[in-house]
Amino acid sequence: MPLLQWKSAYSLGIPSVDHEHRELIGMINEVYDHMEDAADPVAIESCLEDIYASIASHFALEERHMREARYTEYDAHKDEHENLLDQLLEMMDEFADDPQSGRETLRKSLADWFGIHFATFDARLHESLGDHHG
Template sequence: MSLTNLKDGLNTGIDSLDYEHRKLVGVMEAICDSFDRADSAPEVSDLFGKLYAEASAHFALEESLMREKKYRLYDAHKADHEQLLDQIRNMMEACEDGKCTDCGMNLRACLEAWFAGHVTEADSGLRGLAGPSG
């Protein structure tokens, strides 16, 4: 699965979350494109910072929704968010050599696995929280 395919293939049915998922994929695509250019280390670092900030804000939105709806898996989902933010920091540190040390894959594959894994496993449970209009 490519990052581009993630934009439309992993929807929760909650419009605000799906919009932010697409934004996160856009930042991940920018990271990979920048990383492919050999002279772009500062840009990659800045983009990882942007990914971290946007993921943090996105997770705060998800967590707010889960608390509001009294989502029974809130604690586990929040713990997953914390682990994902740790993984972004690890990828930031590993980007110099083009490898994600957590998963032993190239950067693009690591970002795909990070995002797709969370959305398909953890966020899929949020579908039931969507109101009538999403």
């Protein structure tokens, strides 16, 4: 069973953002599968780099929508995006230094790390944008 499952709660009602949420969930599930298969750390590292790049560009897209909508929670949401990217970089550094402990950290944290953001910050954004962007 994939680690992260798509939920309608993850939908913001903005097709481009929702499409990316689905893609990111797919990428996170894929890197987990690699970790389960005890794949070569270099392959996992390159997967993580792809995830980092995709997430950074996803956050930029979401932030653009928030600015256009003059979203009142913009600053807090953007800060949280920056925190998440910092945390992901830390996990990637740990994995590069010590694949075994890095793998454990990623297994424990990666799904929550992103799923919680979807379910809180992105869900509030969805509520605020309402149907206007549906």
